[in-house]
Each structure stands twice: as C-alpha cells, then as structure tokens.
Amino acid sequence: MSPAADKPRHRVSRVPDRADYDLETVGEILDATTVCHVAVIDDRGFPVSIPTLHARVGSTLFLHGSSASRLFRTAARREVCISATAVDGLVLARSVFHHSVNYRSVVLFGSPEAIEDEDGKNEALRAFTEKLIPGRWEDARQPAPQELKATAVLRMPIDEATAKVRTGGAVDEPEDYELPIWAGTVPLRTVAGEPIPDDRLLDGVAEPGYVGEYRDARS
Numbered sequence: 077m078s079p080a081a082d083k084p085r086h087r088v089s090r091v092p093d094r095a096d097y098d099l100e101t102v103g104e105i106l107d108a109t110t111v112c113h114v115a116v117i118d119d120r121g122f123p124v125s126i127p128t129l130h131a132r133v134g135s136t137l138f139l140h141g142s143s144a145s146r147l148f149r150t151a152a153r154r155e156v157c158i159s160a161t162a163v164d165g166l167v168l169a170r171s172v173f174h175h176s177v178n179y180r181s182v183v184l185f186g187s188p189e190a191i192e193d194e195d196g197k198n199e200a201l202r203a204f205t206e207k208l209i210p211g212r213w214e215d216a217r218q219p220a221p222q223e224l225k226a227t228a229v230l231r232m233p234i235d236e237a238t239a240k241v242r243t244g245g246a247v248d249e250p251e252d253y254e255l256p257i258w259a260g261t262v263p264l265r266t267v268a269g270e271p272i273p274d275d276r277l278l279d280g281v282a283e284p285g286y287v288g289e290y291r292d293a294r295s
C-alpha cells in the first residue's frame with residue numbers, strides 16, 4: 077500500500093500548501109473555467125477523459141450533452157473524476173528545471189445522476205446558457221420538448237473536491253539568483269474579440285447589449 081493510500085482521494089500530497097479544500101474556492105474556479113474534463117472508465121474498461129462544458133449552481137455541478145453520447149450514458153452509471161483549469165501565466169525561472177505556470181485548478185470526484193424531469197433540465201440549461209453569456213437565456217428561443225429529450229443533463233454534488241492554486245513568481249535555486257538570466261512571469265488571460273454577426277441574420281436585428289458588455293469586460 078502506498079503511503080497515500082489511506083488518505084481521502086481528494087487530499088493533495090504534492091505541494092500541499094497550494095491546496096484549498098474550501099468549496100467556495102472550488103466553485104469560483106468552476107465558474108471561471110469554461111471547459112472541464114470528465115474522466116471515466118468506459119464499458120471496455122479503458123480510462124477516457126473527455127472535454128465538455130460545465131455549469132455550477134451552488135454546490136451542484138451540471139454537465140450536458142447529446143443523449144446519444146457515450147460520455148453521458150457512461151457517466152450516469154459510474155464514478156467520475158472531473159477537472160477544470162485556468163492558466164493564469166507563464167513562470168520563467170533562471171533554470172529550465174524551475175519553469176512553471178500560474179494556475180487555478182480543481183479536481184472533483186463523484187457519481188453524476190441523470191436529470192429526467194423537464195423543469196430540472198431547464199434549470200440546468202439556463203445555468204449553462206447564462207454562464208456562457210449572461211442575458212442569453214431570456215433572449216434565445218427556449219428548448220422544445222424534443223430538444224430536451226435529445227439532451228442528457230447530469231448533476232453531481234460538489235463535495236469531494238480540491239482546488240490547487242499557484243501564484244507568484246519563479247522560485248529558483250539560491251545560487252541561480254546570481255545568474256544574468258531574465259526571469260519573471262507573463263500573465264495570460266482569455267480575451268473576447270469583436271462579435272461577428274451570423275451570415276443569416278435577419279435585416280434589422282441589432283446586436284444585444286449584453287454581447288457588447290461581455291466583449292468590453294474581456295477586451
């Protein structure tokens with residue numbers, strides 16, 4: 077048995093001072109990230125890790141996709157491990173060995189459950205749509221019954237979860253601080269470009285205010 081085998085599986089061993097078990101921190105990172113990876117053992121016994129969107133409401137994580145998707149059919153019957161990451165910067169050290177990145181990441185364990193009722197699905201889809209861009213749910217056409225049927229929605233409680241966060245500059249070997257080599261950080265962030273109207277947009281349909289607000293907040 078490895079030394080860590082008797083620890084809870086979400087307990088960080090490597091660089092534990094970067095770990096944060098506060099579910100509020102976990103929630104903030106889930107809200108700040110667009111894509112998560114859902115890892116599951118598939119029906120053939122292989123591990124797979126599939127990228128997908130996620131949304132959070134309180135202490136519940138929602139996943140959604142095609143009802144025909146292997147991921148969603150499998151994940152509703154199995155334990156999964158879900159991770160999401162924001163990369164906040166490059167960390168350039170004096171030595172190659174100490175190069176790193178600044179990040180906020182989360183890892184969650186749990187057993188997702190399929191939401192079957194229309195109200196529950198709609199609530200989750202609203203959360204997805206509003207997370208993509210606030211204001212969109214009320215503006216866009218609402219899901220039709222057959223669209224809801226074609227959409228699998230999974231919910232998972234966020235309880236067995238860890239955040240790991242790296243901030244700050246390079247940490248070099250003491251003697252390397254004497255080297256004439258540039259070191260520092262390069263901040264990274266996702267920015268929004270200029271919105272591009274759809275080719276088939278009807279004449280006279282103006283860009284909604286919330287699209288410009290979104291772009292302005294991220295340019």
Ligand SMILES: Cc1cc2nc3c(=O)[nH]c(=O)nc-3n(C[C@H](O)[C@H](O)[C@H](O)COP(=O)(O)OP(=O)(O)OC[C@H]3O[C@@H](n4cnc5c(N)ncnc54)[C@H](O)[C@@H]3O)c2cc1C
Binds near residue numbers: 085161180238239
């Ligand atoms: C963008 C990014 C780049 C990284 N690059 C590297 C790299 O190049 N090399 C490297 O060694 N490490 C890197 N890490 C750190 C890496 O994610 C692991 O934390 C580290 O490799 C230790 O893994 P482990 O399985 O030995 O951790 P352990 O501490 O044994 O993991 C135990 C448990 O801690 C939790 N945990 C572990 N890592 C994370 C995490 N990142 N976020 C949230 N929970 C976590 C999980 O619940 C896990 O089951 C990177 C992290 C990020 C976010």
